[in-house]
Amino acid sequence: MATYRRLPVSFERGEGAWLWSTDGTRYLDALSGIAVCGLGHAHPGVRDALCEQAGRLLHVSNLYHIPAQETLGERLCAAAGMDSAFFCNSGAEANEAAIKLARLYGSGRGVQRPDIVVMEQSFHGRTLATLSATGNRKAQAGFEPLVSGFVRVPYNDLAAVETAAANRAAIVAVLVEPIQGEGGVIVPDAGYLAGLRELCDRHGWLLMCDEVQSGMGRTGKLFAHQHEGVAPDVLTLAKGLGNGVPIGACLARGAAAEVLVPGSHGSTFGGNPLACRAALAVLDALAEDALPARAAELGERIQIGLRDGLADAAGVVAVRGRGLMIGLELDRPCAQLVAAALAEGVLLNVTAERVVRLLPPLIIDDAQAEQIISTVVRIVRAFLGQAEHSHAA
Ligand SMILES: *Cc1c(COP(=O)(O)O)cnc(C)c1O
Secondary structure, eight states, X not given: OOOOOOOSOOEEEEEBTEEEETTSOEEEESSHHHHTOTTOBTOHHHHHHHHHHHTTXXXXXXXXXXXXXXXXXXXHHHHHTOSEEEEESSHHHHHHHHHHHHHHHHHHTTOSSOEEEEETTOOXXXXXXXXXXXXXXXXXXXXXXXXXXXXXXXXXXXXXXXXHHHHOXXXXXXXEOSSBSTTTOBOOOTTHHHHHHHHHHHHTOEEEEEOTTTTTTTTSSSSGGGGGTOXXXXXXXXXXXXXXXXXEEEEEOGGGGGSOOTTTOOOSSTTOHHHHHHHHHHHHHXXXXXXXHHHHHHHHHHHHHHHHHTTTOTTEEEEEEETTEEEEEESSOOTTHHHHHHHTTEEOEEXXXXXXXXXXXTTOOHHHHHXXXXXXXXXXXXXXXXXXXXXXX
């Protein structure tokens, strides 16, 4: 079906941050399959784990114990300060699990029709419930009736959540991205997550962080909420978790960890041995190579490089982000920059119409970071109609 507008290129091979198209051209991947291949392509640790597991056992069903799933659950919970894990196959499914968990948590406390607070410009997935939670009217248009039970407030606005609390007695949870990805790489003010935590504590709500995009080391810590020293009750992961093997997770802590019980949720494929081995290899590599710290350092360098290179370019609104989750906002729609970058051998993305988004693999080297900076500066200057040489004097 025509669900995607595809660029005129196909890739047959990758290694690290490089991709080769079927006509033999080499590209620098500054998108990682949209924050998926954080370790780059053909990572040896992931490859070996997958090959070994493929020759042993791919799938058995959650009717049985799955040791790799239990190990992965324990390691993720230890890293995130959580108590239990549910495994699925995508970000949308991880958020579906969180939404169902929140509703069951509410109904268990006698709330008849529980509401979940969600944010403007948020993105939580394309299934009906996650689309309903998503703050993008264009993505929702035509799919009504949407799932009810979501209360929408502006992002980065604690007062709006207070107002919602005063008006809606049935709120049971807040679902929030610590950094909004699809919405335009929007980083909230310091203290926002802590403020949400405080509100959730005061009202007995669950704080649910959607780290499908911001998780797995990309922002400079394993999970973006850790920058704020805030512990969510529910944490959803996917994208970078399997480095390209589909896997999602919904982690929970404290009372939230006990909500889902046999019969209340499930998945045929979720947490199968193959996917869990891939995710375990990802956790190993992130730790062994200290990749979150590297992402923090490189992200800083790329942001500075973009700011310096575009300092005098009228039309640049902001360079922002955390670690290797970077957005460059322009004052006008700039979707054609994707093709311009492709022509220069770099893969990137434009989101929210005006934001160039960079999500390179965490393993990029210094020269690759420089190439990303120089290419983006060049194509953005050309796009804004300011040839570099005109500013040489
Ligand atoms: C990509 C994304 C999702 C949806 O993940 P899928 O695997 O495409 O279902 C959910 N939340 C956030 C924050 C995302 O970036």
